Amino acid sequence: xxxxxxxxxxxxxxxxxxxxxxxxxxxxxxxxxxxxxxxxxxxxxxxxxxxxxxxxxxxxxxxxxxxxxxxxxxxxxxxxxxxxxxxxxxxxxxxxxxxxxxxxxxxxxxxxxxxxxxxxxxxxxxxxxxxxxxxxxxxxxxxxxxxxxxxxxxxxxxxxxxxxxxxxxxxxxxxxxxxxxxxxxxxxxxxxxxxxxxxxxxxxxxxxxxxxxxxxxxxxxxxxxxxxxxxxxxxxxxxxxxxxxxxxxxxxxxxxxxxxxxxxxxxxxxxxxxxxxxxxxxxxxxxxxxxxxxxxxxxxxxxxxxxxxxxxxxxxxxxxxxxxxxxxxxxxxxxxxxxxxxxxxxxxxxxxxxxxxxxxxxxxxxxxxxxxxxxxxxxxxxxxxxxxxxxxxxxxxxxxxxxxxxxxxxxxxxxxxxxxxxxxxxxxxxxxxxxxxxxxxxxxxxxxxxxxxxxxxxxxxxxxxxxxxxxxxxxxxxxxxxxxxxxxxxxxxxxxxxxx
Amino acid sequence: xxxxxxxxxxxxxxxxxxxxxxxxxxxxxxxxxxxxxxxxxxxxxxxxxxxxxxxxxxxxxxxxxxxxxxxxxxxxxxxxxxxxxxxxxxxxxxxxxxxxxxxxxxxxxxxxxxxxxxxxxxxxxxxxxxxxxxxxxxxxxxxx
Numbered sequence: 126x127x128x129x130x131x132x133x134x135x136x137x138x139x140x141x142x143x144x145x146x147x148x149x150x151x152x153x154x155x156x157x158x159x160x161x162x163x164x165x166x167x168x169x170x171x172x173x174x175x176x177x178x179x180x181x182x183x184x185x186x187x188x189x190x191x192x193x194x195x196x197x198x199x200x201x202x203x204x205x206x207x208x209x210x211x212x213x214x215x216x217x218x219x220x221x222x223x224x225x226x227x228x229x230x231x232x233x234x235x236x237x238x239x240x241x242x243x244x245x246x247x248x249x250x251x252x253x254x255x256x257x258x259x260x261x262x263x264x265x266x267x268x269x270x271x272x273x274x275x276x277x278x279x280x281x282x283x284x285x286x287x288x289x290x291x292x293x294x295x296x297x298x299x300x301x302x303x304x305x306x307x308x309x310x311x312x313x314x315x316x317x318x319x320x321x322x323x324x325x326x327x328x329x330x331x332x333x334x335x336x337x338x339x340x341x342x343x344x345x346x347x348x349x350x351x352x353x354x355x356x357x358x359x360x361x362x363x364x365x366x367x368x369x370x371x372x373x374x375x376x377x378x379x380x381x382x383x384x385x386x387x388x389x390x391x392x393x394x395x396x397x398x399x400x401x402x403x404x405x406x407x408x409x410x411x412x413x414x415x416x417x418x419x420x421x422x423x424x425x426x427x428x429x430x431x432x433x434x435x436x437x438x439x440x441x442x443x444x445x446x447x448x449x450x451x452x453x454x455x456x457x458x459x460x461x462x463x464x465x466x467x468x469x470x471x472x473x474x475x476x477x478x479x480x481x482x483x484x485x486x487x488x489x490x491x492x493x494x495x496x497x498x499x500x501x502x503x504x505x506x507x508x509x510x511x512x513x514x515x516x517x518x519x520x521x522x523x524x525x526x527x528x529x530x531x532x533x534x535x536x537x538x539x540x541x542x543x544x545x546x547x548x549x550x551x552x553x554x555x556x557x558x559x560x561x562x563x564x565x566x567x568x569x570x571x572x573x574x575x576x577x578x579x580x581x582x583x584x585x586x587x588x589x590x591x592x593x594x595x596x597x598x599x600x601x602x603x604x605x606x607x608x609x610x611x612x613x614x615x616x617x618x619x620x621x622x623x624x625x
Numbered sequence: 626x627x628x629x630x631x632x633x634x635x636x637x638x639x640x641x642x643x644x645x646x647x648x649x650x651x652x653x654x655x656x657x658x659x660x661x662x663x664x665x666x667x668x669x670x671x672x673x674x675x676x677x678x679x680x681x682x683x684x685x686x687x688x689x690x691x692x693x694x695x696x697x698x699x700x701x702x703x704x705x706x707x708x709x710x711x712x713x714x715x716x717x718x719x720x721x722x723x724x725x726x727x728x729x730x731x732x733x734x735x736x737x738x739x740x741x742x743x744x745x746x747x748x749x750x751x752x753x754x755x756x757x758x759x760x761x762x763x764x765x766x767x768x769x
Contacts, residue, residue, distance in 0.1 A: 215668065217717070217725060220666065220668070220716040220717045220722075221666050221687070221688075221716030221717075222681060222684060223677045224669070226668055226669050227668065227669075227670060227671070227672050230670075230671045230672070231671070231672055231673065231674050231677055235674070287682060288681050289678045289679050289681070289682055290681070291678070369675070377672075377673045377676070381670075381671035381672060382671055385671060451674070452674045452677070455674065455677035455678040455680065457680075457681050535673055536674055539673070539674035539675050540674070542675075
């Protein structure tokens with residue numbers, strides 16, 4: 126195994142001097158495709174001076190529909206979700222299976238990432254403080270979307286002969302449409318989804334993350350890592366290799382422990398910064414509400430703020446993309462709908478808690494000292510906001526960023542793998558081939574500037590929400606029936622709590 | 626009062642001594658024995674998606690390994706001695722799970738073997754036996 130890894134590294138080292146040339150070749154080949162795909166997927170309708178990407182409208186419309194159709198499950202199911210995660214309804218005889226808490230933690234570490242730190246800063250810069258308000262609204266609506274996709278993921282998953290399970294949108298699209306008398310359509314949709322999640326995993330789940338990890342490290346090192354992207358890439362790839370092929374669980378275990386710790390660490394320090402600027406909190410909150418409805422200084426006014434807030438939320442919590450559905454399908458529950466309840470906490474944690482806290486850090490700092498960050502946007506801006514209070518903060522923040530990137534790579538390697546096995550079967554050779562390919566892309570992501578390829582993968586990930594949400598509309602009555610039956614049995618005491 | 630003894634076993638030498646002790650007592654008093662093996666597990670850990678997907682298979686493997694290597698031999702030796710016994714293998718926190726099982730089976734006492742020595746870990750966090758003695762609803766016999 127180790128020899129193979131070294132051989133892999135050697136191949137890359139040999140290929141390095143040529144990489145500038147490779148960049149140009151790949152770019153010139155892919156740029157037109159990327160532009161075309163971007164134009165289609167992120168097609169924007171001009172609206173009162175703002176531009177609304179259709180795909181964002183599609184996602185938000187779905188979220189609004191599911192919220193209303195399921196009688197505000199995002200609000201009414203919240204308490205029950207917490208009790209499920211706490212293990213109140215866990216049958217002791219099933220102990221040892223994946224718990225609701227574990228499923229939630231796994232899915233959350235796949236979604237909490239660079240977007241929560243840097244993406245929000247971009248949203249606030251472009252959409253003003255008011256974007257935060259719409260970000261929260263979209264996060265709230267996205268909870269219903271997750272509820273639907275995760276319930277379906279568990280309900281229509283496939284059990285493999287070895288006892289493991291495979292699930293996700295490709296499975297419920299395929300089986301769900303077949304149930305509704307459209308097997309051909311379901312097959313096309315499922316295959317399309319699987320291709321999309323497979324390529325998306327190599328792009329935003331992998332190359333983008335590797336790239337961001339390198340940028341973070343280089344920033345902290347003061348640019349001393351310029352030109353050493355290949356080194357960082359190979360190190361990252363070797364660690365990913367060790368986890369997903371070498372099966373070295375201890376690395377994954379360490380990461381999976383560090384990530385929640387980092388998220389909590391981040392939130393605690395964010396709250397400290399917010400409260401250190403205590404007198405400016407009312408001002409920052411007033412800005413959020415004013416901006417939400419007036420959109421002062423934002424292109425497109427209030428509507429512009431709304432679009433940016435919605436877009437950021439969708440990018441961050443992945444509700445409607447279906448990735449979390451793949452993660453939740455692993456849970457062996459008798460009631461698929463319980464996974465739905467648990468999953469509605471994800472947009473809550475990801476968007477309503479973490480993104481909002483970031484927005485408030487930037488907001489309060491900005492009220493205290495207008496234009497504190499100069500031209501910096503993205504993570505640099507968030508970093509600058511923290512640096513006002515704690516000069517040492519950029520270092521742990523960068524470390525957290527790298528950890529987030531790494532855990533996202535591990536999670537997405539699995540999402541992509543499920544797309545792969547859906548398309549090509551569960552054969553071990555194929556799976557190993559995919560995993561090796563995945564590691565190669567980690568190095569590529571850190572080394573080359575593959576803008577167009579990233580654009581294509583970005584576009585694909587958002588394109589797969591089209592079949593996903595379409596399928597969810599068709600299958601929503603099944604989810605509703607499951608939910609009502611479950612709630613009735615909960616009320617009658619047939620499903621009981623084991624909590625002492 | 627019930628005449629059931631919960632025997633906590635883990636395949637260690639201490640567990641073996643506990644088995645011998647419990648068998649001796651059960652024979653004398655005509656008690657029934659519940660042989661319990663707890664596989665240490667917590668529902669609040671952080672896993673990768675792949676670990677979650679394989680979890681069910683792993684769980685089955687863990688249970689059958691526990692049965693084959695520890696529980697079944699114990700059951701066999703009890704049967705040979707003419708003692709009525711029942712086996713339980715369960716995942717969970719050892720002390721909490723043993724207490725749950727004690728309640729569920731309405732046992733009169735718990736018999737557990739002492740783990741030799743005292744590692745740094747058990748000094749800081751307390752041992753299973755220590756926790757069990759503190760929290761058990763029924764008398765606990767710790768076999769040295």
